[in-house]
Amino acid sequence: MQHERPHHEGLEGRIAEAVAPTIEHMGYELVRVQVSGKERPVVQIMADRVDEAPFTVEDCEAISHAIGAVLDVEDPIKGEWTLEVSSAGIDRPLTRTKDWNRFAGHLAQLELLVPQDGRKRFKGIVLGADAETARLRLEDGTDHDFPRGNIRRAKLVLTDELIAATAAPTQRN
Known part of the structure; x- marks a missing residue:
């Protein structure tokens, strides 16, 4: 594989x-x-x-x-x-397409190599990615595409929702 x-x-x-x-x-x-x-x-x-x-x-x-x-x-x-x-931990880096898509709906922050729209840092809800582009819904409600080659680093933000989504199933009696 x-x-x-x-x-x-x-x-x-x-x-x-x-x-x-x-x-x-x-x-x-x-x-x-x-x-x-x-x-x-x-x-x-x-x-x-x-x-x-x-x-x-x-x-x-x-x-x-x-x-x-x-x-x-x-x-x-x-x-x-x-x-x-x-x-990778719960607040894992987003380095692969499957990570971006698996954690769609969760909060992430990213830092760019070259500024986009006058900024290098963005925070928003992950909307997914393909091989070329990652997509976030920013806090102002707008959707933005980021070229994957321009992303210096991206990672999930630790939230209660993320912890609940990634928690191992618990045993119930």
């Missing part, structure tokens, strides 16, 4: 290309790769379960072990570095 991978460039892109096949083979999807720090960089890998079951500490450990080995072989970062693996 082919997974949609989030777009990364440069070092983050090389890391994403190196680890995504391993993660996908294990039953996960890559949500985001982020590298921060200069002296001893931290490689942050954010993943999700394909089956959308709750993401556990054991999932993090399994991914960390597998991709740590891949990165040791690929060696994209010279010198010492630290690996952090996490789940």
Whole structure:
């Protein structure tokens, strides 16, 4: 099965290309790769379960072990570095088309690379996306399209509605 991978460039892109096949083979999807720090960089890998079951500490450990080995072989970062693996969480970044569409109706904020309508930051209700464009209904009630290539970052805003929508079903007696 082919997974949609989030777009990364440069070092983050090389890391994403190196680890995504391993993660996908294990039953996960890559949500985001982020590298921060200069002296001893931290490689942050954010993943999700394909089956959308709750993401556990054991999932993090399994991914960390597998991709740590891949990165040791690929060696994209010279010198010492630290690996952090996490789940996407409730207030997840919106990096893939399926994320934009799955969370339609929820509040999100985004930051653009190049200003649109004189602004770089927007907040509104997710209306969905396709490969080229993400759509939000802004607080003033207007619908806006944003070119996906111009989105620096986008993420869901933690709200009671989002928590209720993503909560694991509870056992009832």
